[in-house]
Amino acid sequence: LRDNARMRFCFRFFTRGLIFAGFVFVTIWLSLLCHAIPSDSHISISSLSRRSVHLVVALLPVLGAAPLALVLPSARSALFYPAIVRALSDGGTVFIKWGQWAASRPDLVPPQLAERMGRLHANAPAHSFAVTRAELESHLGARVDTHFDAFEEWPVASGSIGQVHRAELDGAPVAVKVRHPGVGPLLRQDFALLEACARLVDALPGMGWINAPATVRQFGAALELQMQLSNEAVHMRQARRNFRLWRDVEVPVVKLASDSFVIESWAPGVPSST
Secondary structure (H helix, E strand, C coil), X not given: CHHHHHHHHHHHHHHHHHHXXXXXXXXXXXXXXXXXXXXXXXXXXXXHHHHHHHHHHHHHHHXXXXXXXHHCCHHHHHHHHHHHXXXXXXXXXXXXXXXXXXXXXCCCCCHHHHHHHHHHHCECCCCCHHHHHHHHHHHHCCCHHHHCCEECCCCCEECCCEEEEEEEECCEEEEEEEECXXXXXXXXXXXXXXXXXXXXXXXXXXXXXXXXXXXXHHHHHHHHHHHCHHHHHHHHHHHHHHCXXXXXXXXXXXXXXXXXXXXXXXXXXCCCCC
């Protein structure tokens, strides 16, 4: 009886301790979220909370496969690495972009993992053709099948910010890059969460030298510029002017561009990693 009573006491003690710790963690996390949301933003605490839950669920397979990967080397390529890539893919723009960067650094991540993450350059989740058609027609003022001579509904590649369709315009092949829907709001939500995490890291003893909040803000500013595809068109036009005298350098010609799409001449090529 005494053993049973002790077990019940321990169970109640640890359960209440976990509930209290969870309450303290949630309180601190909500406080960090409040400080991370920009004053001029329309982001709400409820949307960030839902996004936090989504990201945690996406990371659960990674956390589950991690112990096996430590014990069994074969589980790394079979379970752990695929779980990481799947979590990054499900995470959206910010996490896909991080995976693309990490894929270019096999000196920092295992080569097998870098090879798998490299697929995120062109094989990230794609949106439907209905979204592509609606976005283009709202700017072109004409139907896709009348403005273009031909248009392939299935994208040839999909990245973190947009996807590329092959089409024909005025008898010549063109590439049509269309931004994924909802990228802007999702990007700002994720950087508000990363800002909260960065503040938490910054508050840990001995971690202030990293200056994590500034790193997150710098990364966010760069992605914010990339999200506006009109900036890509500006740089492409500038690159074409810079290399106009180089016969062995071909830069696509921008036909039409907006913040959400770019139409440019088709330029065949191979990935820089090959």
